[in-house]
Amino acid sequence: ELSKNGWLLDIEKLTLGENIGEGEFGAVYEGVYMGQRVAVKTIKCDVTAQAFLQILTILKTTRLQHKNLVRLLGVILHKGLHIVTELMTKGNLVNFLRTRGRSVVNSVQLLRFSLDVCEGMDYLESKKLVHRDLAARNVLISDDNVAKVSDFGLTKVDSKVSDKAKLPVKWTAPEALKKEKFSTKSDVWSYGILLWEIFSYGRQPYPKMSLQEVKDKVEQGYRMEAPEDCPPSVYSLMRVCWEQEPRKRPGFHKLREKLDREMEKLSPGSGS
Ligand code: ATP
Numbered sequence: 001e002l003s004k005n006g007w008l009l010d011i012e013k014l015t016l017g018e019n020i021g022e023g024e025f026g027a028v029y030e031g032v033y034m035g036q037r038v039a040v041k042t043i044k045c046d047v048t049a050q051a052f053l054q055i056l057t058i059l060k061t062t063r064l065q066h067k068n069l070v071r072l073l074g075v076i077l078h079k080g081l082h083i084v085t086e087l088m089t090k091g092n093l094v095n096f097l098r099t100r101g102r103s104v105v106n107s108v109q110l111l112r113f114s115l116d117v118c119e120g121m122d123y124l125e126s127k128k129l130v131h132r133d134l135a136a137r138n139v140l141i142s143d144d145n146v147a148k149v150s151d152f153g154l155t156k157v158d159s160k161v162s163d164k165a166k167l168p169v170k171w172t173a174p175e176a177l178k179k180e181k182f183s184t185k186s187d188v189w190s191y192g193i194l195l196w197e198i199f200s201y202g203r204q205p206y207p208k209m210s211l212q213e214v215k216d217k218v219e220q221g222y223r224m225e226a227p228e229d230c231p232p233s234v235y236s237l238m239r240v241c242w243e244q245e246p247r248k249r250p251g252f253h254k255l256r257e258k259l260d261r262e263m264e265k266l267s268p269g270s271g272s
Helices: 049-060 095-102 107-126 156-159 174-179 184-199 211-219 231-243 252-266
Strands: 014-022 027-033 037-042 072-077 079-085 140-141 146-148
Touching: 014 037, 037 072, 095 140, 095 184, 107 146, 107 184, 107 252, 174 184, 174 211, 184 231, 184 252, 231 252
Parallel strands: none
Antiparallel strands: 014 027, 027 037, 037 079, 072 079, 140 146
């Protein structure tokens, strides 16, 4: 019902509001588009090739719809490129957990977020899409506390043309770092890091380690310890996500079943 021309939106129907964040290519604003609250990401117009590639991926991804993926409404072409998505009023998951902390967010809620992200990724996997930049900073929280995966299909365009130096080392699987072998199984590795971020209430992974140290040690088999008070069953999920051998890692469907069982133990009857 948003537009007759699908993904191409009309600047006249947009009211821009406050600046709510900074992205790599420009600022993020809140706004209203035809009565719906939206977020608008602006892409500076001097990156034309980049913008063009992003439109192509958007064309591909506007058809993706799932309750745990940030909904892409379309783009506006006006002094550069504007990407319009649903507004996620509670911001990204890292800030959400850091600002509220243990006294406000309980372990059922942590598990709920973990399941939300897992369901979104299970859907992406079913569409044969690889995210490449899954991390808590790219998970956003809605007004009613639902976690949704963001930035799918956008960052991967950029990481393909750019060099290895830009990869998020602490989240990227060893085979992706070394041989650029990205797959659902490298997303699963990143998901394990994301689980660690969730259960540590938004801490930076591999605290106090340099990127080079992380690369070397992880290759030699080093893995992070369990976060404080993390249920052992959740930590063992992280550990299977961090199997050196990609095919030994579970898929998102399997992970989801395991998390559902955890949820049933912790909060009977509230699983999905
Ligand atoms: P990176 O690629 O480094 O993750 P980016 O350039 O993709 O960054 P975003 O992460 O998309 O930029 O946006 C930056 C910040 O803006 C987010 O951390 C979040 O706080 C805010 N933001 C982005 N999209 C939305 C949205 N749909 N609703 C609410 N806030 C948003």
